[in-house]
Amino acid sequence: MVVYDLICKKNHRFEGWFPSFEGFQEQSAKKLISCPACGTTKVEKMPHACAVLTNRGDKEEKKAPAKAEKAPTISLTEAEAKELLIRASHYVRENFEDVGPRFAEEARAIFHGESEKRSIHGTSTPQEREQLDDEGIPYVILPKPDLDS
Numbered sequence: 001m002v003v004y005d006l007i008c009k010k011n012h013r014f015e016g017w018f019p020s021f022e023g024f025q026e027q028s029a030k031k032l033i034s035c036p037a038c039g040t041t042k043v044e045k046m047p048h049a050c051a052v053l054t055n056r057g058d059k060e061e062k063k064a065p066a067k068a069e070k071a072p073t074i075s076l077t078e079a080e081a082k083e084l085l086i087r088a089s090h091y092v093r094e095n096f097e098d099v100g101p102r103f104a105e106e107a108r109a110i111f112h113g114e115s116e117k118r119s120i121h122g123t124s125t126p127q128e129r130e131q132l133d134d135e136g137i138p139y140v141i142l143p144k145p146d147l148d149s
């Protein structure tokens with residue numbers, strides 16, 4: 001199962017569960033996905049916000065509602081949660097620049113506009129994360145690759 005954040009043309013956000021990405025595409029093509037708030041089938045997948053300091057283009061800005069809505073709470077089994085984390089983790093490793101142990105430093109530089117805006121991943125110490133928290137710099141902790149086994 002995969003869960004996607006979906007958004008309808010009227011900016012209602014909701015979550016949809018699908019057997020796979022292909023399952024989502026199929027249901028989407030057949031207009032089987034409808035918004036629970038207004039019933040429209042004009043629904044699309046939101047870009048996944050699983051990572052830190054993503055480079056927000058204008059396109060993404062326009063799609064997002066002016067006020068961020070609180071995401072609904074979902075309950076996952078341990079296996080489902082693990083699968084989601086692993087998927088997120090794979091995505092990040094494939095698409096984000098690896099800055100290794102310089103993560104905290106780079107995240108701060110990007111946050112303050114001193115470094116090129118881009119998506120990064122790397123490692124950090126608990127102390128560094130505490131500092132990032134203090135400074136209000138957003139980041140996400142993902143599981144290590146060895147969780148796959």
Ligand SMILES: [Zn+2]
Nearest residue numbers: 008012035038
């Ligand atoms: Zn709607």
